Amino acid sequence: MPPRTTTWKLDNHTLGKHRVLKNYMEAWLPIMSMTNDRVLFIDAFAGPGEYSGGQDGSPVIALRALMEHAAKDRMEGEIVYLFIEDDRNRYEHLKGVLNNIAPNLPANCKHWVLRSTFNETLTQALDRIDEQKQMLAPSFVMIDPFGVSNTPMRTIRRILSNPKSEVYISFMYREINRFKANPKFEPHLDELFGCSNWRQGIAIADTEERKHFYYDLYGSQLKDAGAKYVLHFELYENRELVYAIFFGTQSLDGCNKMKQAMWKEAPLGDFLFRGNQADQMTLGDGLLDTHRLELDLLKEFGSSEWVAIEEVTSFVKSDRTAFHTGHLKNKTLAPMEDKGSLEVKPESRNKKGTYPDGTILRFMSSSENYSQGSLF
Ligand SMILES: C[S@@+](CC[C@H](N)C(=O)[O-])C[C@H]1O[C@@H](n2cnc3c(N)ncnc32)[C@H](O)[C@@H]1O
Incomplete structure (x- = not known):
């Protein structure tokens, strides 16, 4: 069950998602902002900005990657952060958290917080961009829902139709697996995958084979939507798979940098982040x-x-x-x-x-x- 409170306890597995995000942002920000007039980080399911234990949420992690970057003075392009959060209390909490760190942001950084939903906001923005025959600025879009609804592949396709856009998506495998045969979830899964073929997974008895079927289908749908390269890594809580992160990009260098960001946290190359053992996964390249x-x-x-x-x-x-x-x-x-x-x-x-x-x-x-x- 997703938490109902404004903030919630940071799960161990979430660390893997955050650390790879931080590593990648540290590489993406200088490369992109030194070669483009404007770049955009969109955290489309932003959350409250901090966890109940005081740890940073993804908006703060992404901002700190800029604020604490050794090369920040050389990043001349405008860097725009857009945070979207649907829940009123979390939205208010996030605004408070961001107000505290805003004075430390460099002058070329703007940030906006919207109380809205991912699909509505992106659809309206992309409609406007289409009407003006413009392109979306080079963007990194983090799509981090609690469940399987409200992340339609058709919207991800529209994001990826812009040449320098990338997506970092939480693919909620545990929920997909749990609800795949529940008729109530059919429309959500149709939207999530952007096709009806996910139904073929229901009959696959072997759990690993079924998981690979769903991963392959989602990866190939992302490629069909415009990603040239797709990577994923898995997040575990103890021994249970919770979800996978899928990254889609059109950039060969972006793909390489994301692999480096993953290897830094899981240097054995298996790209599993095992929740409470996350700290044991930094063994160094000696075992490569x-x-x-x-x-x-x-x-x-x-x-x-x-x-x-x-x-x-x-x-x-x-x-x-x-x-x-x-x-x-x-x-x-x-x-x-x-x-x-x-x-x-x-x-x-x-x-x-x-x-x-x-x-x-x-x-x-x-x-x-x-x-x-x-x-x-
Ligand atoms: C998994 S949490 C985000 C955690 C955050 N990205 C982090 O890593 O710190 C998902 C958040 O999305 C919000 N949310 C739920 N549905 C949404 C929607 N359709 N659009 C935008 N935000 C939504 C929830 O209130 C919740 O705060």
Whole structure:
């Protein structure tokens, strides 16, 4: 049951959502605001701004990512934060929390708090933008409902039809799984998925298979709605899966940065955040198993063809492997070259163990015999 009180206790699993948000905002804000006149962070289910234990809510986390950023003085573009909250008491509480930190915000930052709903606000704003034949400013839209209603795929499609927009969505798997056969929820699930195919999941008996069916369907619907790359990670409370966060973007670099934001919190690369064990998940790269990236590379490029490092880098940035570019050169390509599973055209680079732009590579064996599924 969603809480009825204005603020509520911070669940352990929520930390994973917040930490990845913070990590990503720290990367997104400078990149976007140094290259665009105006950028927009929309927290469409903003909440009261703090938890009953005093911890920051997502609006404050996103604002602090700017206020406390070492490069904030170099972020010249206008940064607009829009917070949408439907509940009157939470809206009032959020305004109070934001009033306290507003004096510390840089002059190029504006923030607005609306007492409204996600769908109504975004639909009206996007209608206005369409009428004026304009585009939405580059946007990061956080969609963090308590349940499965009021987040229609058609509105997410309209957001993603703008080229520099990204979505960060709480996909409430526990509720979907619980209510999938309840006729009362059919219209909500039709809207959530933007299709009726979710019904096929009802008959899947195996719980893992069913979960993958729903994840795959939601991911492919996000891609159909305009996301070129889709990632997700799961949030657990003790051993129970609570929900997954789906991230959709049209930017290859955005995809890479989000993977880095996830790895920072779950460095084993499984992208599970196990609630009360969240703090144990910071073990460092010492345990990184790049053998899995090796397999992904061999599967993608393992033929006798030569390939440019730029193509290999694009693959690693994308959602077709769980790894990011920080894992590629020193941690994976160099050891592969040492053991002879990677050949480099000598004239394409100056120094062994380095892979600058222009380097031409050949992966030596095919991974046809490896069975390696995508983590996404
Ligand atoms: C999961 S909480 C948000 C938590 C917040 N994003 C955070 O991480 O700190 C969902 C919030 O959305 C509000 N809400 C519910 N339906 C809404 C709607 N249709 N549009 C906007 N806000 C809504 C609820 O009152 C609640 O405060």
